[in-house]
Amino acid sequence: MPKLKIDEIEPGMVLAEDLTTTEGRMLLPRGAVITEAHLRTCRVWGIVSAVIQGDDEDDGYPTSLDQLDPEVLDSCKIMAAQRFVLNPSSHPVVQEMARLYILRQARGLSPEQASWMLSASTHDDNVDFLSPAEPSRTQIDPGRVVRQEMELASLPDIFHQISEALKNPRTSAAYVAEVISKDVSLSAKLLKMVNTPFYGFPSEIDTLSRAVTIVGTNQLVSLALGVSVISAFDGIPEKFFTLKDFWLHSVMCGIVARLLAGRLEMEGDERFFVAGLLHDIGRLIILRSHTEAATEVLRQATVGRKGLVDVEKEVWGCTHAEIGGRMLKHWRLPAFLEVLVHHHHTPTEASMAREAAVVHAADFIAHSLAMGSSGASLVPELNTNAWQSLGIKKSELADISRQAERQANDIMAAFFPDSREA
CATH class of the missing domain: 1.10.3210.10 (Hypothetical protein af1432)
Incomplete structure (x- = not known):
């Protein structure tokens, strides 16, 4: 749980510990989502730092694709390509969420497990090309x-x-x-x-x-x-x-x-x-x-x-x-x-x-x-x-x-x- 200076804290970060004044007055509870108004209040009360939820709470999970087994990474990349197929692969937000998806999917996976997950995927990239469009079956009002x-x-x-x-x-x-x-x-x-x-x-x-x-x-x-x-x-x-x-x-x-x-x-x-x-x-x-x-x-x-x-x-x-x-x-x-x-x-x-x-x-x-x-x-x-x-x-x-x-x-x-x- 990193302790950050107030000037380093951004709106949207979450407190990992209660935030109190030097006199012990409670300002914000643990788990509160910080806003600009909260930061202004901290400065008024002379608070210089706060403990923020951060990367070290991720229980040792990988935070970079470089940390993944290459075989696991390859399988998860294919799963990501299938899962995000409706979105443009060049968009920065899509790229970042695909990266986060891969990191989450890869947690604790062996190459064999990753390969099995990929083979169990229900998606077939040929479906749209080999099958005619199915007609509407049930119009719903x-x-x-x-x-x-x-x-x-x-x-x-x-x-x-x-x-x-x-x-x-x-x-x-x-x-x-x-x-x-x-x-x-x-x-x-x-x-x-x-x-x-x-x-x-x-x-x-x-x-x-x-x-x-x-x-x-x-x-x-x-x-x-x-x-x-x-x-x-x-x-x-x-x-x-x-x-x-x-x-x-x-x-x-x-x-x-x-x-x-x-x-x-x-x-x-x-x-x-x-x-x-x-x-x-x-x-x-x-x-x-x-x-x-x-x-x-x-x-x-x-x-x-x-x-x-x-x-x-x-x-x-x-x-x-x-x-x-x-x-x-x-x-x-x-x-x-x-x-x-x-x-x-x-x-x-x-x-x-x-x-x-x-x-x-x-x-x-x-x-x-x-x-x-x-x-x-x-x-x-x-x-x-x-x-x-x-x-x-x-x-x-x-x-x-x-x-x-x-x-x-x-x-x-x-x-x-x-x-x-x-």
């Missing part, structure tokens, strides 16, 4: 899907109470704690989450009322919404991915979105976490309401060079992002979440284009690192204009990826005790 989902009444009553609480600016912390406490399972999950290093509180948060007070009313209500929505989809078909895989990908996307928003000093970084958590909810809806059509799309996207969202357009005539956005609108969730979910593949078309670009970039990074799965076996195409609008440097990606992986493992360990290393 997004509006009808949403109406069917509403008729299923799949979400518990607690969801609607939480949603109303979020929209009411006069909602008190005590009322939020009372509403959430009615659902024992949800309460337990939220307490587990706020006690992970993701939030970095120095002492255990043992009651919902304290959690609401410390985390914030709107923040905890947003978390409750995200957790309750995904938890409502237990029992979906798991032929192409498991709900646990889906959770990991969603959590990873949410964490990266939160980290990016923090670096960009965008207001309400918790909302970005929830938007990332819910970005693929449309896929779960389709899996439940149109299982056969969803399975056909997932099967086609498992091979060849077509992105999952492109196959959805061809087969369904719409995408999971559109369905997810419409569903959030019918659930009367905040417009912010609706727009970012609806446009996480089309950020430049969104009314909140820069905010949508954050979730789009987070989804790209989460897919690049191959943590979890929502059904897509290829890294979706990066919208380079959206990426450019954020102003995130290529050099920041390794740090963002390391922070996100650690935080995702912490959260998954809270929800799935056997998931310490995702």
